[in-house]
Amino acid sequence: MWNKKxxxxxxCLNKRPFHSDLSTIxxxxxxxxxxxxxxxxxxxHALVLPYPAQGHVIPLMELSHCLVDHGFRITFVNTEFNxxxxxxxxxxxxxxxxxxxxxxxxGLDQEEDRNDLGRLTEGLMKTMPLCLEELIRKSSExxxxxxxxxxxxxxxxxxxxAKKMGLxxxxxxxxxxxxxxxxxxxxxxxxxxxxxxxxAATRQEMFQLGPGMPPMNTAHFVWNCIGDRRTQCTVxxxxxxxxxxxxxxxxVICNSFKEIEEPVFASAPRILPVGPLLTGLRPRRPAGxxxxxxxxxxxxxxxxxxxSVIYASFGSFTIFDRRQFQELALGLEAxxxxxxWVVRPDLTTASGDAYPPGFEARVAGRGRMxxxxxxxxxxxxxxxxxxxxxxxxxxxxxxxxxxxLFLCWPYFADQFLNQSFICxxxxxxxxxxxxxxxxxxxxxxxxxVEELLGDEEMRSKALLxxxxxxxxxSRGGSxxxxxxxxxxxxxxxxxx
Numbered sequence: 001m002w003n004k005k006x007x008x009x010x011x012c013l014n015k016r017p018f019h020s021d022l023s024t025i026x027x028x029x030x031x032x033x034x035x036x037x038x039x040x041x042x043x044x045h046a047l048v049l050p051y052p053a054q055g056h057v058i059p060l061m062e063l064s065h066c067l068v069d070h071g072f073r074i075t076f077v078n079t080e081f082n083x084x085x086x087x088x089x090x091x092x093x094x095x096x097x098x099x100x101x102x103x104x105x106x107g108l109d110q111e112e113d114r115n116d117l118g119r120l121t122e123g124l125m126k127t128m129p130l131c132l133e134e135l136i137r138k139s140s141e142x143x144x145x146x147x148x149x150x151x152x153x154x155x156x157x158x159x160x161x162a163k164k165m166g167l168x169x170x171x172x173x174x175x176x177x178x179x180x181x182x183x184x185x186x187x188x189x190x191x192x193x194x195x196x197x198x199x200a201a202t203r204q205e206m207f208q209l210g211p212g213m214p215p216m217n218t219a220h221f222v223w224n225c226i227g228d229r230r231t232q233c234t235v236x237x238x239x240x241x242x243x244x245x246x247x248x249x250x251x252v253i254c255n256s257f258k259e260i261e262e263p264v265f266a267s268a269p270r271i272l273p274v275g276p277l278l279t280g281l282r283p284r285r286p287a288g289x290x291x292x293x294x295x296x297x298x299x300x301x302x303x304x305x306x307x308s309v310i311y312a313s314f315g316s317f318t319i320f321d322r323r324q325f326q327e328l329a330l331g332l333e334a335x336x337x338x339x340x341w342v343v344r345p346d347l348t349t350a351s352g353d354a355y356p357p358g359f360e361a362r363v364a365g366r367g368r369m370x371x372x373x374x375x376x377x378x379x380x381x382x383x384x385x386x387x388x389x390x391x392x393x394x395x396x397x398x399x400x401x402x403x404x405l406f407l408c409w410p411y412f413a414d415q416f417l418n419q420s421f422i423c424x425x426x427x428x429x430x431x432x433x434x435x436x437x438x439x440x441x442x443x444x445x446x447x448x449v450e451e452l453l454g455d456e457e458m459r460s461k462a463l464l465x466x467x468x469x470x471x472x473x474s475r476g477g478s479x480x481x482x483x484x485x486x487x488x489x490x491x492x493x494x495x496x
Contacts, residue, residue, distance in 0.1 A: 043073045043098070044491045045146045047136065047167070050174075051154035052079040052106060052120065054290050054316035055392050057086070059174045059255045060152060061288035062277040064099055070487045074099040075139070075146060077132070079106035079124075081114055085290040089372075097285070104131040115317065118231030121238050129161055136165045148490045153180065153252070156242035163248050168490055171246050173254040175393040176421065177264040177271045178213055179222065179414045180254065183239050184246075184268070185209060199223050199236035212263030214425050220416040251486050255397060257472040257479050260426065260465070274483040276397040276469050279376050290316065291372035297340055300368050304338045304383040310449060311378055311404075312388035313342035315395060318411040322350035324439055329359050331445025337385075338366040342373050379404055386452050388432075388445075391418040400428065403466035405452050405459060407432055409440065428462040 046067055050060040057078065064074045076099055078086060083103030106114070107123025114120055139146050149162035153173045162169035173180045182189075189195050193202055201218035208215050223236040246252060255275035258265055265271060279287040301309060310332060320328065325348040332339045348354045360369075375395070378384060379402040386405040389395050396418050399406055406429025408419040422429040430452050434440045452458070472479040 043071055044148065045073045045075065045139075045144065046490065047075045047077060047132075047146045047149045049077050049132070049149065049151045049155065049158055051152040052082050052114065052124070055394050056152050056154065056174050057082065057288045057290075058279055058394055059275075059277050060150070060172060061099075061286070062279045063150070063172060063253075063255075063274075065285050066274075066277070066483065067487065067490075068098045070484075071491070072098070072487075075102055075135075076100065077102050077104060077135070079104060081106060081108075081110075082290065086286075086288055089289045089292045090286050102135065104128055104135070116231070117226050118228075118234040121234055124155060125157065125238070128155075128158070132158065132161050133165060136161075136167070150490075151249075153242060153246060154238075156245040156249070157238075159245045159248040168492070169249050170251040170253065170486070170490060171249040173252060173271070175255075175414050176417060177254050177256050177261045177268065177273065178209065179417060180252075180271060181264050181268050182209055182216065183222075184243055186240065186243065194218060195221070198233060199239075200232075210263060210267050214417070214420040216417060216420070222413045225412040225416075250489065253482070253486055255393065257469060259468050259472075260400070260421070272482045272486065273472075274479050274486065276401045276473065276479075278401055278473070279394070279398070287376075289372060291344065293372055293374045294370035295374055297368055297370050297373055298377060298381070301340065301378065301381045301383045306382055307385040307453075308338055309381075309383045309385055310335060310337055310339040310388055310407075311384050311386070312339060313373065313375060313395065314347065314390040314409070314411065315392045316344070318390045319346065320348045322348060322354055325350060325354050326356045327439055327442050328445065329356055331440075331442035332367065333359065333363050334442050334446040335449045337449065338368075338383075339363075340368045340370070340373070340378065340384075342375075343369045343371065345371060376402070386449065388449075391415040391422065393418055396422065397469075400426070400462070400465045401469045403463045405429055405455070405462055407445075407448055407452055426461065426465055428458055428465060 048060055048064050050056040061076065064076055067074060078101065080103040083101060087101065105127050106120065107127030108114065108119060112119060136146050146167060148168035148170065149159070150170045150172055151158045151162065153171045156171055159169045159171060186195070186199070190197060194207060195201055195218070199221070201221060201224065204217070204219045206215045206217055223239055224232050226232060226235055251272060252270055253272045253274045255277050256273045257275050258273055265273060312332065332341060376398050379387065379398050384404060386407055387395070387399045388407045388409065389399065391406070391408050391410045392415060406422045408422055408429050409432045410416045410419045419431060423431055430448055432440050432444065432448055435444070471477050474480060
């Protein structure tokens, strides 16, 4: 096991997944195919580095598949902890074309909580840089030179490694462009007294980042929605480091498209939308899930009436206490409609069977619970009527790309801003608000579902938004053109 101390270069090479020879760069060879050595050097080779969270790995994996379609080979770098989860969740018996999965340590002991974002952020900054340098160096020594590096903006400090190692540097932002614009506006927010020098909001109020952009609540600054004050300060300081490091990047691309955030792209032209990145649609090209997908739910959906199913999924971080979990269950039951509910093993803090007494027997036949779903395929299914969602950006992009209506239940971070987009800007969803006790009651869930599914004007807007999303990624569309410009630039090595 890795110690808490920062790993030395030699440790990176002597402990799993690195060894003294280069064969370990192509780990999991029995699952993932790589080119013959004769072909090495012909294709541009990108090192892709996501922040170690599900909502970051998935869009960067899809971007990697897009780059493969444009002639790239990919070295996809997860932390050891997430690499093991991704490999375990793969449900293919063949190969993953041109993408090699590699892992590096995250600086945490095995038993430490990876949902503690403060500790995780500290561990990555201490441990990862030397291992990335060694990976790049050893690949070059083997005649398989990495030519560019695409880094999740949440760990943009890694762009400095790309610069040091002579690679073309690019940043990828997996959330809304407005959130990135907000992070980059921290100096302005500080000078205006909206936040203090440590990132704490000076008062709770609504503010507008720029003309045409949805108002934001100072209580929902992403760095102040995470953990205790120490964690918040750690994350805030990391954001400041990332803001400085992003200047190194030749491109800043994001999983969005022009029409849904036009005011942001007009005021921040350097942020280039290449989305929506549609995951889970490519045969034999996994999306990078941390849990195995229960694909049996698709045949269950086939048996349900058109636009009848409530799909409920709350991403990879949301946690409910027993009371709220049971109110949610009873609310789904009270609708009288068929529902597909993603219940992760850690969705509730309750131990043992957290469902209300008799719930599973009562909903048998019209209620289906799965541990994880093939979400994009689910949302594309004609039986799905609405999406009860935590409003993570990936889920938001997948929902609007399939023309579904949203019932919004944000948990933390950027999800409150995404709810504003859905409900106030695009007008394709409704909010689920808790009562005075902080609980979303079953009666409210039932009434909001009925209100949502009875709104034909909202459904028409959702379908128009779907058409716009698909035009952007079709040949000649704005996002498609942006991706092509990015690809053309990244194909040019800095060392030609």
